[in-house]
Amino acid sequence: MSFQEKNIAVSLSTFTLILGFYLLRIFQMIRGESFNSTNVFRLWGIIVLLAVIGTILLTIFTHIASGIVHKVRTNEDPQIEDIEDERDQLIDLKGIKVAYTLSSIGVALSMLTYVFGHPPLVMFSLLIFFGITAQIVADIRRLALYRKGF
Amino acid sequence: MSKGRIGNNIRKLRFLRNEMTQQDLAEKVGVTRQTIIAMEQDKYSPSLDLAFRIALVFNVPLEEVFSYHLENNAT
Numbered sequence: 074m075s076f077q078e079k080n081i082a083v084s085l086s087t088f089t090l091i092l093g094f095y096l097l098r099i100f101q102m103i104r105g106e107s108f109n110s111t112n113v114f115r116l117w118g119i120i121v122l123l124a125v126i127g128t129i130l131l132t133i134f135t136h137i138a139s140g141i142v143h144k145v146r147t148n149e150d151p152q153i154e155d156i157e158d159e160r161d162q163l164i165d166l167k168g169i170k171v172a173y174t175l176s177s178i179g180v181a182l183s184m185l186t187y188v189f190g191h192p193p194l195v196m197f198s199l200l201i202f203f204g205i206t207a208q209i210v211a212d213i214r215r216l217a218l219y220r221k222g223f
Numbered sequence: 224m225s226k227g228r229i230g231n232n233i234r235k236l237r238f239l240r241n242e243m244t245q246q247d248l249a250e251k252v253g254v255t256r257q258t259i260i261a262m263e264q265d266k267y268s269p270s271l272d273l274a275f276r277i278a279l280v281f282n283v284p285l286e287e288v289f290s291y292h293l294e295n296n297a298t
Contacts, residue, residue, distance in 0.1 A: 075257040158254035159270050160261060219257075222266020
């Protein structure tokens with residue numbers, strides 16, 4: 074697995090965990106009748122922090138761990154190919170396109186809920202849901218492109 | 224319109240250059256080894272810039288490295 078693929082795998086794992094945590098908290102709020110603006114916006118803050126800090130820490134940890142495994146297995150120093158070439162950039166662009174399309178659809182759907190009379194909190198909750206989902210689908214797409222080529 | 228496929232002789236040319244490694248070629252043309260692997264497996268078609276750089280490394284004309292095949296001929 075290349076350096077870029079590892080980064081995508083880490084991002085995919087992080088955002089899948091974050092999505093799980095987010096959905097769990099939202100359902101807990103709905104069941105506990107604490108689905109209000111204070112709790113939802115606090116959750117937004119937690120999610121953004123988790124996404125940024127979690128991705129950075131997990132990426133560092135993964136590269137250290139894979140470096141140690143490589144050294145133990147082959148007794149060679151790990152080579153970090155952290156350059157980004159034209160293929161990486163093209164794959165990134167294809168991923169961004171998927172994320173952008175899904176996010177746009179998500180924003181439109183979220184706004185529709187407001188148009189059809191649901192409270193604004195539903196719209197805000199759906200916005201972050203579609204944002205995370207778009208990131209996950211984009212990561213899957215990028216990983217698939219690295220694996221099967223294009 | 225017919226769909227085309229870009230083939231290449233990179234593997235053969237590396238072999239003829241004293242079994243040049245993928246890593247060596249990657250470093251010479253400024254890409255990752257994964258990109259060289261993807262090209263050799265016909266999973267990635269390089270840009271014109273990269274194609275010319277590869278041809279320069281092997282010191283051969285571009286058409287000796289890359290070839291273009293039409294997959295089905297539409298009339």
